[in-house]
Amino acid sequence: MMSTVKRQLAFARVDSFSTQNIVRGVQSVFKGMLLPSLGIVAFLILWSFAASSINTSLGKFPGPQAVFEQVQNLYREHRVEREKEAAFYQRQEARNEKRLAEDPRYQPKIRAYTGKETFWDQIVTSLLTVMSGFLLAVLLAIPLGIAIGLSKKLNTAINPIIQIFKPVSPLAWLPLVTIVVSAVYVTPDPMFAKSFINSLVTVTLCCIWPMVINTSVGVASLNKDWVNVSKVLRLPALQHVKKIVLPASIPAIFTGMRMSLGIAWMVLIAAEMLAQNPGLGKFVWDEFQNGSSQSLSRIMTAVLVIGLIGFILDRSMLQLQRLLSWDKTVELR
Amino acid sequence: MPAFLDISNIDMVFPTPTGNFTALKSVNLKIEKGEFISLIGHSGCGKSTVLNVVAGLYKATLGGVILDNKEVNAPGPERAVVFQNHSLLPWLTAYQNVELAVKQVFSNTMGKAEMVDWIEHNLRLVHMDHAMHKRPDEISGGMKQRVGIARALAMQPQVLLMDEPFGALDALTRAHMQDSLMEIQDELNNTVIMITHDVDEAVLLSDRIVMMSNGPAATVGEILDVNLERPRSRLSLAEDKEYNRLRSAVLTFLYEKQRKIEPIKVPKENKAALSSAS
Numbered sequence: 001m002m003s004t005v006k007r008q009l010a011f012a013r014v015d016s017f018s019t020q021n022i023v024r025g026v027q028s029v030f031k032g033m034l035l036p037s038l039g040i041v042a043f044l045i046l047w048s049f050a051a052s053s054i055n056t057s058l059g060k061f062p063g064p065q066a067v068f069e070q071v072q073n074l075y076r077e078h079r080v081e082r083e084k085e086a087a088f089y090q091r092q093e094a095r096n097e098k099r100l101a102e103d104p105r106y107q108p109k110i111r112a113y114t115g116k117e118t119f120w121d122q123i124v125t126s127l128l129t130v131m132s133g134f135l136l137a138v139l140l141a142i143p144l145g146i147a148i149g150l151s152k153k154l155n156t157a158i159n160p161i162i163q164i165f166k167p168v169s170p171l172a173w174l175p176l177v178t179i180v181v182s183a184v185y186v187t188p189d190p191m192f193a194k195s196f197i198n199s200l201v202t203v204t205l206c207c208i209w210p211m212v213i214n215t216s217v218g219v220a221s222l223n224k225d226w227v228n229v230s231k232v233l234r235l236p237a238l239q240h241v242k243k244i245v246l247p248a249s250i251p252a253i254f255t256g257m258r259m260s261l262g263i264a265w266m267v268l269i270a271a272e273m274l275a276q277n278p279g280l281g282k283f284v285w286d287e288f289q290n291g292s293s294q295s296l297s298r299i300m301t302a303v304l305v306i307g308l309i310g311f312i313l314d315r316s317m318l319q320l321q322r323l324l325s326w327d328k329t330v331e332l333r
Numbered sequence: 334m335p336a337f338l339d340i341s342n343i344d345m346v347f348p349t350p351t352g353n354f355t356a357l358k359s360v361n362l363k364i365e366k367g368e369f370i371s372l373i374g375h376s377g378c379g380k381s382t383v384l385n386v387v388a389g390l391y392k393a394t395l396g397g398v399i400l401d402n403k404e405v406n407a408p409g410p411e412r413a414v415v416f417q418n419h420s421l422l423p424w425l426t427a428y429q430n431v432e433l434a435v436k437q438v439f440s441n442t443m444g445k446a447e448m449v450d451w452i453e454h455n456l457r458l459v460h461m462d463h464a465m466h467k468r469p470d471e472i473s474g475g476m477k478q479r480v481g482i483a484r485a486l487a488m489q490p491q492v493l494l495m496d497e498p499f500g501a502l503d504a505l506t507r508a509h510m511q512d513s514l515m516e517i518q519d520e521l522n523n524t525v526i527m528i529t530h531d532v533d534e535a536v537l538l539s540d541r542i543v544m545m546s547n548g549p550a551a552t553v554g555e556i557l558d559v560n561l562e563r564p565r566s567r568l569s570l571a572e573d574k575e576y577n578r579l580r581s582a583v584l585t586f587l588y589e590k591q592r593k594i595e596p597i598k599v600p601k602e603n604k605a606a607l608s609s610a611s
Contacts, residue, residue, distance in 0.1 A: 225416050226420060228390055228408070228414065229420055229422070231390060232410060233434055234407075234410065239437075328470075
């Protein structure tokens with residue numbers, strides 16, 4: 001594979017000025033850049049056309065123009081909020097210094113700024129939550145998947161449970177999670193907010209299953225020759241898992257991880273909306289409740305941002321897979 | 334004195350949904366130390382099953398295998414296997430593939446530097462030292478098989494088991510590999526059992542050719558001693574009388590005595606066409 005690529009590269013260098021190559025180059029640029037841009041332009045035209053013909057109680061449905069304005073608006077609001085925050089801390093510090101100068105025994109009180117979360121803050125919160133929930137799911141799912149993949153009996157025992165929990169919607173889990181977390185997670189000085197734990201656990205519960213299933217299928221369909229190699233070498237069980245099973249199932253594990261991350265992101269937004277936990281979902285719900293003339297275009301902006309982040313998450317996962325997996329033939333899709 | 338490797342009275346019965354299938358029946362074979370044995374026979378005659386029993390990957394239904402006065406009951410590195418499709422681990426380089434075996438077998442008896450030397454020595458033996466840090470998908474089929482052989486040799490096995498090691502290679506590469514194997518065999522004088530389909534390969538490489546009868550209930554049909562002088566050269570042997578006598582003996586066994594009559598299947602579409610025409 002590699003050598004043919006190298007040969008092609010060398011070949012391309014030799015006659016890089018031939019017309020055939022120029023044509024091929026133009027074609028690849030056309031395929032790589034022009035077609036996607038064409039698709040986006042077509043979508044924007046369709047969108048603005050459709051938007052202008054939908055009238056709602058909150059005015060016209062937002063088109064690309066309205067969304068673009070909101071992006072600038074939201075950024076400006078974020079800047080303003082940050083300036084306010086900086087000003088608050090400055091005032092607090094000045095006040096404390098003054099008090100301290102008057103009375104050296106004074107213990108200065110430092111209060112945190114409690115301003116409104118901006119769109120940007122919500123994005124950061126959502127990303128943190130999804131990554132934590134996903135990582136927790138990875139830590140649980142991969143060992144479980146390997147165990148199930150290695151043992152047919154264990155698989156037969158556990159598979160029905162997995163199949164039952166797999167299709168459960170996050171919204172069904174959420175009330176239970178909320179109640180349980182508030183009952184169990186009781187500390188005077190909590191390290192994490194309860195809302196964060198709620199979202200995290202919900203995400204974990206929903207995205208663990210595809211990973212368990214994919215990992216177990218990958219492990220169970222291990223190449224028989226590799227198992228025989230391991231047997232001939234008399235690898236102990238732990239070495240067998242570490243040297244043979246785990247690397248061999250890396251492609252399957254990553255397929256499961258990519259699916260799960262996609263699910264995690266979708267689940268999180270829904271959970272945040274329903275539970276009013278901080279994040280992009282809450283932003284959407286708040287705007288919906290707000291019902292101002294700008295609300296629809298702000299929600300539309302959030303929708304696009306959610307999509308964009310989901311896309312970036314998936315691509316990052318793919319890049320990670322390419323970096324870590326020995327199987328370099330995975331398709332970019 | 335008992336034989337070095339004694340395959341005695343092996344029966345192999347596989348349970349299938351339609352009842353038991355007897356693959357092997359009373360297979361007996363005694364092999365001396367340093368002998369090169371070829372197992373030849375039509376496909377499906379149970380050659381691989383014999384090899385897998387010796388390797389310990391299958392357990393014989395009846396009978397057993399004794400190697401150097403010890404019964405074989407599990408796979409182990411003293412009976413290293415070279416598999417037909419190389420079975421290298423694709424996430425490891427050639428060096429690392431051999432290293433995995435060496436670390437497993439010699440971690441108690443060799444120092445680190447010694448192990449490195451031993452791995453490199455074995456890769457040099459199969460002429461793969463120039464590409465030892467390449468991964469299996471970066472090297473050709475013949476090269477992969479060389480690494481597979483190096484991995485098996487590096488275990489310093491008492492018996493080297495080869496399951497159609499060159500079956501998946503093109504004719505030229507195969508000839509090249511056979512020459513390499515003879516060269517290695519001259520140096521190490523291993524005990525080898527090799528499965529093959531190739532009559533020339535069997536005659537060229539072996540000390541004895543074990544010809545198996547067709548299954549079900551396959552067994553050892555005839556054993557042919559090959560007393561050609563070593564080192565052997567395929568070019569001078571092509572004119573050799575004895576070589577051609579041995580060659581035709583094997584061919585006679587395979588295509589007259591044990592001719593395999595395969596039913597010719599008529600594809601469904603043809604059948605339909607025939608019936609509609611009539």
